[in-house]
Amino acid sequence: MAVLPGLILQHAATGPPGRLGEWADVRGLAYQVHDSSEVPPEFDPRTFSFIASLGSARSANETDVEWVAAEIELLRHAVDAGVPVLGLCWGGQALSAALGGTVGAAPFHEKEWIAIASADPEIPAGPWLHYHTEIFTVPHDAVELARSPAGPAAFRIGPHLGLQFHPEADAQMAGVWAAKDPDQTDASRAALAASGERWDGPARDLALALFDAWWARANAQSPHAALRA
Numbered sequence: 001m002a003v004l005p006g007l008i009l010q011h012a013a014t015g016p017p018g019r020l021g022e023w024a025d026v027r028g029l030a031y032q033v034h035d036s037s038e039v040p041p042e043f044d045p046r047t048f049s050f051i052a053s054l055g056s057a058r059s060a061n062e063t064d065v066e067w068v069a070a071e072i073e074l075l076r077h078a079v080d081a082g083v084p085v086l087g088l089c090w091g092g093q094a095l096s097a098a099l100g101g102t103v104g105a106a107p108f109h110e111k112e113w114i115a116i117a118s119a120d121p122e123i124p125a126g127p128w129l130h131y132h133t134e135i136f137t138v139p140h141d142a143v144e145l146a147r148s149p150a151g152p153a154a155f156r157i158g159p160h161l162g163l164q165f166h167p168e169a170d171a172q173m174a175g176v177w178a179a180k181d182p183d184q185t186d187a188s189r190a191a192l193a194a195s196g197e198r199w200d201g202p203a204r205d206l207a208l209a210l211f212d213a214w215w216a217r218a219n220a221q222s223p224h225a226a227l228r229a
Contacts, residue, residue, distance in 0.1 A: 004049040006031035009041055009071060011056035011090065014176050018168040019204060020052060020088070023211040040070035045078035049225050050218060053091025055166060059134060060093040060103045072098050084159040084218035084225050086211075089132055092155075092162035099139035099157065106135040106150045109183065113195040113203075116153045116165070118146040122213035123154050124206040127199045128165040129174050135164060159218040159225065167207035171196025 006024060008017045008031055017024075017033060024031050029049070034041055037056070045051055053075065063069040075098040078085050087095035093103045110130035118125050123146045135151045138144045142157035153164045166173075174196050178189045218225045 003030065004047065005029075006050040006052065007041075007043065007045075007048040008033045009036050009051065009053045009074075009091070011035065011037045011054060011058065011067075014173070014180070015055045016173075017052075017054065018170060018173055019207045020054075020086075020168040020211065023208050026208070027212075027215070029215075036067045036071050040067040041074050042070060043074060045074060045083040046081050046224070048078075048083060050084045050086065050215075051075065051078045052086040052088065053094050054088050054168060055131070056090035058090070060090060060097050060136075061134075068094075079157075079160055082159070082222045082224045084214075084222050085161075086214055087160075087162040088168055089130075089164060089166050092164050093134060093136045095160060095162040096136035096139050096155070099142065099160075101137045101139035101142075103134050103136050106133055108150060109133045110148060110150050111178070111181070111184070111188075112192055113199045114148055114165070116146045116148050118154070120145040120154070120156075122210065122217070123163075124210060126165070126203065126206065127195075128167060128203060128206075129169045129171075129196070130165045131169070131174065131177055132164060136162065159220075159222040161214050167203070167210050170204065171200040 113127040114130045115127045138155045142155040146154040155162050178184045
């Protein structure tokens, strides 16, 4: 009897599972990766132990884009079925939208390694890599866990966790994003690289701890997470 695999939804080759995949490998958790931007995710969420949604250059408000609408609907069905959801940056925005929250322009762009003000020991302060121009609202009945200078940085409802930062990303991934970003300058790219060199190692350890805490809570609060096929 095998444990149900997890499902990790990525949205471009430049946004792989990164440290989330590393964590799952180290913990012996099976998972599959699906690029929603290539094929809209039409799955039964009950066939997975968890669903994680990663970052995207798209807006979660672009529901006229087939895969964006399909992924938000999948997350909504996962929540309804009690399948634990982890949303990372865009994924956190999509989870907010699935739960009735909203996504709008951030008061300023956050594209750097930033410490957050956390009210929950399961969400370390970082610094974490932030790379976004939009931000979610905390859905009704969810609890805000942390804030960045731009606004809410984490929320939880039951076994589901939405983050506005990128614990899955490392400094190399940040450099790839910055190299393709027309808003970045040579100076800002250099500053991002310097911060990444300083914080990349500590952020890896914090990411593994964050994922462990989320998974422990998911198993405690959602019997589905521990189901076996």
